[in-house]
Amino acid sequence: MDLFDYMREQNMEKEAPLASRLRPTTLDEVVGQQHIIGKDKLLYRAIKADKLSSIIFYGPPGTGKTTLAKVIAHTTSADFMQINATSAGKKDMEDVIEKAKNNQGMYGKKTILFIDEIHRFNKGQQDYLLPYVEDGTIILIGATTENPYFEVNGALLSRSVIFELRALGKEDIKTLLCRAVSDREKGMGAYNAKMDDDALEFLADVANGDARAALTAIELGILTTERSADGIIHITLEVAQECIQKRVVRYDKSGDNHYDTISAFIKSMRGSDPDAALYYLARMLYAGEDIRFISRRIMICAAEDVGLCGGGCGNGRSERDYSRGGCCNSSRTHRNAGGTHHIGGGSHLCGERAKEQCIVYGSG
Incomplete structure (x- = not known):
């Protein structure tokens, strides 16, 4: 590292x-995740023992996820x-492996390779790591927001211990x-700021377990x-509401959520719980x-589920006919009348209301 690289690194830290500056450097500073780093847990013992x-x-x-990797970097x-x-x-991977081989052969030193967003590696890139994880040239630490059982090579999974991190509590x-x-x-702290209790409560609630979102807002x-x-x-509460205007929702278009x-x-x-059904509808929308x-x-x-065991509803039509017809009609209503995102007209909520009514009927 030359002088320019050093100065660049120092400026980047400042x-x-x-959220990056505040990352802990020791296990004792880490907040949450006590189910895996509590003092009697496997990961805590492994990090402390450097094994x-x-x-x-x-x-x-x-x-x-990255925080724990950084803690390991400071303790190993x-x-x-x-x-x-x-x-x-x-x-980049070849350079890392070459350095790891030199560490092992010349200095008898282990190498830990942390790969952030490991699910972004394709199968070929993941396969490249296999022999070096197998023979101990590198100790792999991967971090992913996706289900590793779907996104990470099965051979790598069999050689790794998987720790699931949970959303942080309020x-x-x-x-x-x-x-x-x-x-x-x-x-x-140098800014001499003071946070009202209701602002603290609001940010902790709206962040929905995402520490980065809360720290970015403050x-x-x-x-x-x-x-x-x-x-x-x-x-104040007003300032907090401006800084994080939408609740953080853990959702994706094709993953586990x-x-x-x-x-x-x-x-x-199916369980006749309209309140829960409307909650999940609102969450998806x-x-x-x-x-x-x-x-x-x-x-x-x-x-498949509504009216299969029901009796008739009069005029020779079954509950199944009514439920299916009602759902189809609600879908057509939403398509024609539009949802809440449509502007203009006095019935722009019509589509959402039709969908809600259909769900309440189907859950009844």
């Missing part, structure tokens, strides 16, 4: 986002290297926010709010799910 095997961290964004005696699967190519988020406001070395609030007459930056939510939605209808996908699932539920 200008890095709050790590290959690991894959799996969980939602902002739960501490092994050479720690990091690449990001979104930008790393075959040449109290954990509050702890991090208070640390961010008061820490003068790595946080925003950083934005402190940097953009003018000082009051008393010389203090007051983070997508299928878990639609499964819970259908089971709520809020996250931007395609209404046509939801409509198809409702019609399938009507055809």
Whole structure:
């Protein structure tokens, strides 16, 4: 590393986002995830003893996957290297393996390779790592937001221990926010800011277990709010609401959250729980799910589950006919009248209302 690289690295540390600057360097500083790093847990003992095997961290964004990798980097005696699967190519991997071989052969030193977003590697790239994980040339630590059983090579999985990280609790988020406001070395303590209790409660709730979202919001609030007459930056509820205007929803279009939510939605209808069904409908719509996908699932539920054991409804028509027809009609109503995103006309909520009524009927 030359002088210019050193200065660039120092400047990046100073200008890095709050969530990056505030990352812990020891296990005792880590907030949450006590189910895997509690003092009697396997991962805690392995990190303390510096006896790590290959690991894959799996969980939602902002739960501490990269943080745990950084903690390992600060505590291990092994050479720690990091690449990001979104930008790393075959040449980067070959360079890492070459350095790992030199560490092992010349110095008798282990090498830990941390790959962020490991699910972005294709099968060929993952296969390239296999022999080096197998013979101990590298100890692999992978981090992914996707289900590793679907996205990571099965041979790599069999050689790794998988740890699932959970969304942080509200109290954990509050702890991090208070640390961010008061820490003068790595946080925003030098700005002399004060956060109201209702603002703290709001940010911890709306972040929905995502520490990065909460820290980004409080950083934005402190940097953009003018000082009051008393010389203090007051983070009020109004400021907090401006900094994070939409609740963080864990949802995706093709991963586990997508299928878990639609499964819970259908089971709520099947189990005659309209409140739960409407909740999951709102969750999917809020996250931007395609209404046509939801409509198809409702019609399938009507055809397969509703009215199968019911009697007639008069005029020779069964409950099955009515439920299926009602769902089809609600889908046509939504298509023709539009949902909440349509502007103009007095009945722009008509499509959403028709869908809700169909769900309540199907759950009844």
